[in-house]
Amino acid sequence: MKRLMILKSVLIVIAIFGLIACIGRFAFGLGAATAVSDQIPWGQWKVLNMIAGAALGTCGFVTALIVVVLRFERFEPLLRPATLIAFLGYGSSCFALLLDIGLPWRIYHPFIYPNIHSFLFEVSVCVTFYFTITAIEMIPIVTERGILHKFHNLGHKIHHFVVPIVIIGITLSSMHHTSLGALFVPSPERLHPIWYSPWLNWIFIISAMGAGMMTLVWVCLTVAGLYNRKADLRLLQAAAFISVFFLCFYAAIKAVDLSARNVWPIIFSGQWEGVVFIIESLLLVAVPVAVMISPARRTSAGLLVASVSAIIGLVMNRLNVGIVGFFRTAGATYFPSIGELFIGLGVMAGAALLFFVIVENYEIYDKPPVLPKEV
């Protein structure tokens, strides 16, 4: 329990720093708070917090697909954690977007001035609706007990419509995850050829589904460790296998894409981008696959290595597509400023704290991990 207290204290400190920096961002504007520039116009908030954050939240719709639509009831214990991760992932994603755009009070403009040709329009609309759906999916959980118990009838009603809600949610997810990748399709000359692809939409959704399931595995292992619970390793192993299936699928698409555009020579030409790409691919695909085909997959340490590696690999991939791949043509580099870093980390810390609050007070895992009285 001591570990949990220390972790929570650290998260609270980061969240407070983030909040202070947030006030600075609104008082002095984007220029003062961030290191983004005319050459690298998208920075950490948009690419890491928003794009990668949404990508790691895919476990919600993948698990819902497996359990609710395909009726693999074996995975049911993972449904609530996955839904919670999706809710928090998308919540922090939307919150980061609100900080990142220059005129946040106009956030509703995509709905009143829609440009249906724009990928970002599609992303904003689908993410808004999907976030609403994850929130609806949370209602039955949070009305079971506690202060919201008086609304439990609403929770029961929603439960009757869970299948259509889930199907709409999966459709919206498949739309905005492909569009998140397609955001970079109009930049063939500016984005480095290693990361540019006319298939970026498929590359993004497949890799996000893989890494999203690994996020679920990582969160379940971490919760088990922090609350001294026993994790169902066989179930997590099965989830990790689903993830590895998607990661291999991603690797295959990427390999075909690199061959079709004849980019392999560039990767091994000694450009630093090639080295970065190899590291990214090792983390995103090679390490998880290696763990899952070795006996280490049966241990929680093995699953931890596989999941953390895949998460870091995915975050690296998104940063590379959205920021690093533009360095060479822009003739500029980017590293987040202190304030930018703290606000971004603060958003994540806030989401993590909310996660702990919900896990400790509601039935997310089969038996709610109630904290002992003394710590």
Next chain:
Amino acid sequence: MSAKHGPGANAMAILTDVTRCVGCEKCVMACERTWNTGDTIPSVHAAPDGLSGNRWTSIVKIKDRFVRKQCLHCVDPSCVAACPVHAFYKMENGAVIYKAGKCIGCRYCMIACPYSIPRYDWDEPKPFVQKCKMCYERLLEGQRPACTQACPYGATIFGTRTEMIAEAHKRLKARHNGVEAVSYIDKIWGLHEYGGTSVMYLSDVNLYELGFPTPGKVSAPYDSIPGHYSHPVALQTPFLAATVFGSLAGITWIINRRMAAAEQKQKEKDQDY
């Protein structure tokens, strides 16, 4: 009125002849004066090419030539396709204009523009995107863009796109820029690139630095328009959505039917006993 497809008959264009520019920056000053774009103290967030939230045109040096940089006013602009709130418009007279009242500040135009032209008011508490608008309001009044009017050397001229293309072909053929003989690169920069632009260049040095597609850089068709790269991808989305929704609904229907059938069978079995 905004144009739909291709350069209309009324589409105007600017032709900049790099071989005639001496780099006096009178065009830059005229632009600043006309639109009162603000002071020229460079922001730390600005690029070294001179364009910024306070400057819509600038002179860059490419191989000891002076090249004027500005929005190229694409025939089918990427920014118009990319903007989620439709703040950019391609007008019938050729100008690509920006409606600040709609902008949410997502800066996707800055990512999507193949020439990296849109710039941002980084140091403003209420920031907007800034770029050349081909003096749209002046054109409506029957005037020329301020920069072309200010150029004392005729290095940047204005007319309909058809006229400008004819003039460019004439100069390329004569290998003469009207003042002296020059060895042009046999190409009108902006005639076809990314679907063509309304600001075209003649030059005796390569202008890839401006963002024109560089041969051998990516394996994609060079005449393609950035918007056209995304159109086929954008078309995939409704099909994907319909496929996902339809197949999931179908799977659910089948599973439900089978489960109901199994239940019925179980009931009959129970009754038999």
